[in-house]
Amino acid sequence: MKRALILLSIALPAAAGIWYLTRPDPISIPLIRIEAGPVEVIAANSRAGTIRACDRSRLSMPLGGRVEALYVDEGDRVKPDQVLLRLHDDEQQARVAQADANLKAARLERKRACELAEFNRRELKRSQSLAERNLVSAEQLDRLANDASLSAISCEQAGVAIEQAEAQLALYTAQLDKMQLRAPFAGIVAEINGEPGEYTTPSPPGVATPPAVDLIDDTCLYVRAPIDEVEAAQLMPGQQARITLDAFRGDRFSGTLKRIAPFVSELEKQARTVDVDVYFDPIPQNTRLLVGYSADVEVIIERHADVLRIPTEALLEGNAVLRFNPDNATLERVTVDTGPANWSWTAITAGLSAGDLILTRLDIDGAVDGAAVTPQSTPAP
Secondary structure, eight states: OHHHHHHHHHHHHHHHHHHHHHSOOOEEEOEEEOOEEEEEEEEEBSSOEEEEEEEEEEEOOSSOEEEEEEOOOTTOEEOTTOEEEEEOOHHHHHHHHHHHHHHHHHHHHHHHHHHHHHHHHHHHHHHHHHHTTTOSOHHHHHHHHHHHHHHHHHHHHHHHHHHHHHHHHHHHHHHHHTTEEEOSSSEEEEEEOOOTTOEEOOOOTTOOOOOSEEEEEEEEEEEEEEEEHHHHTTOOTTOEEEEEEGGGTTOOEEEEEEEEOSSOEEEETTEEEEEEEEEESSOOSSSOOOTTOEEEEEEEEEEEEEEEEEEGGGOBTTTEEEEEETTTTEEEEEEOEEEEEOSSEEEEEESOOTTOEEEOOTTSTTOOTTOBEEEOOOOOO
């Protein structure tokens, strides 16, 4: 027994020495110190959205014909009702001129007929006074009354003829106006299809043809983007949003959710989405935004200003984190209760305290529960 105790007293220190000499070195890992900060609940697009203009018209001519004149170039800014393009319209102009002449003739005829009617009315009135003194025969009085009645009808008929001439002039003027393409709103000319001398034809029903002029109002822009149907249930018009563009990486633009589509899109059966429209608010003045840019949106559903938070990437499966224990310089797995979250930050309601150090990089070999570690740095998140 005494021999065994002697051997054990020799073996234990030896084993301890071997373990100490062969133990793994502490892993040097980066840690962060958790503190309070803002956490937002957001809904983001599931696929890239697109910048659109509030007003965009792909304008085509209602009638076919040869392009006589093109008054704008691509990139020009135009005013409302400005003429952009005109077809060959000699025939329509001749019809307008003819209708205008007919209207003038009808007005002269009315003047002649109505003046004659007024003369016959006065003549009849004088003859009636003479007839009371038997100075005019009944036969002559009847003839004068008939002339006065017929001339009054002619005057009225001349008035109707003027209305017909005015209607004809309006018709030919409208036909002439159809030979011109006008801007329905102020904007910028994005595209022109056609040159002077070429023939243009209106689009047949159900057949899409290139527009004569593509006009865009770039003073009002918005992003249309698809949001997952689950997140869309939390959206309401008026919520604030952020917009990011691939063309301007690092920049964020403020926006407002204005429209939520009244139906679910089934582009992919397993990924159903709802289209939303987020308007730039305001439109950036120092950034040239182009219709068609790809864009991403984040609609802010909730804002929590000052809550204990950790980077979402630090969460392990089962709502746990690896916290640094300064007493033994090891990592320990701690289960936490979480609150509002997004892919950047997760609020912590229980399990951690402000000032705790946690591991965020979960891809470090050996950085597991119980591992001895050496903190590299402890910056605040």
